[in-house]
Amino acid sequence: MAKQYDVLFRLLLLGDSGVGKTCLLCRFTDNEFHSSHISTIGVDFKMKTVEVDGIKVRIQIWDTAGQERYQTITKQYYRRAQGIFLVYDITSERSFQHIMKWASDVDEYAPEKVQKILIANKADEEQKRQVATEQGIKLAKEYGMDFFETSACTNYNIKESFTRLTELVLQAHKKELDVLRVSINDELSIADLEGEEGKGDGSGNSQKACWC
Numbered sequence: 759m760a761k762q763y764d765v766l767f768r769l770l771l772l773g774d775s776g777v778g779k780t781c782l783l784c785r786f787t788d789n790e791f792h793s794s795h796i797s798t799i800g801v802d803f804k805m806k807t808v809e810v811d812g813i814k815v816r817i818q819i820w821d822t823a824g825q826e827r828y829q830t831i832t833k834q835y836y837r838r839a840q841g842i843f844l845v846y847d848i849t850s851e852r853s854f855q856h857i858m859k860w861a862s863d864v865d866e867y868a869p870e871k872v873q874k875i876l877i878a879n880k881a882d883e884e885q886k887r888q889v890a891t892e893q894g895i896k897l898a899k900e901y902g903m904d905f906f907e908t909s910a911c912t913n914y915n916i917k918e919s920f921t922r923l924t925e926l927v928l929q930a931h932k933k934e935l936d937v938l939r940v941s942i943n944d945e946l947s948i949a950d951l952e953g954e955e956g957k958g959d960g961s962g963n964s965q966k967a968c969w970c
């Protein structure tokens with residue numbers, strides 16, 4: 759059977775509850791947006807294949823609950839991630855301040871080699887903005903991360919930010935690409951999936967199977 763992708767990566771979305779992690783994921787994978795907020799319970803995931811520099815990359819994107827009470831569960835997923843989106847909401851100064859806490863958790867629980875980018879979501883809500891673009895740029899610089907303002911609502915910078923993180927992960931794992939290369943038949947064992955594609959985390963924890 760012809761291979762459908764060359765390499766499989768795991769990316770993780772982190773940030774406070776309500777910053778738009780689920781909407782970013784749904785916009786990227788399904789080009790959908792819904793305006794209601796149903797908090798993710800535990801973790802959920804979606805898959806998408808993208809082509810970067812001629813390499814077909816299957817990305818498994820884990821959407822975590824931003825709520826404090828799920829953090830014991832969500833931290834267990836950090837160590838298996840190759841790339842992490844740290845997401846805040848430009849209309850919430852609080853979500854921006856909390857990026858430092860998310861970043862320190864990543865330092866503690868994620869692999870050293872993990873690639874990170876900073877996402878300032880809800881860029882369409884200019885009239886409600888509490889965090890200036892310059893503040894985001896400055897913070898990203900301090901942490902050595904790339905920075906994107908995005909809008910899941912208007913589809914602004916969504917493909918660009920997911921593609922960029924995928925590129926960074928590919929660069930970081932160049933030497934191991936041969937090891938990571940998988941055939942489609944190996945997908946389930948290599949990915950060590952906890953559920954089937956599109957069925958959330960398989961534990962029944964997922965209330966929101968990406969309705970958005």
Ligand SMILES: Nc1nc2c(ncn2[C@@H]2O[C@H](COP(=O)(O)OP(=O)(O)OP(=O)(O)O)[C@@H](O)[C@H]2O)c(=O)[nH]1
Pocket residue numbers: 773774775776777778779780781782792793794795796797798799822823824825879880881882883908909910911912
């Ligand atoms: N205006 C605007 N609203 C957005 C955007 N992205 C998400 N939202 C809204 O923000 C709310 C929260 O979005 P979610 O994606 O559910 O937030 P989350 O970060 O996944 O939240 P938790 O699952 O609780 O951690 C919803 O009402 C979305 O419609 C955006 O880019 N612009």
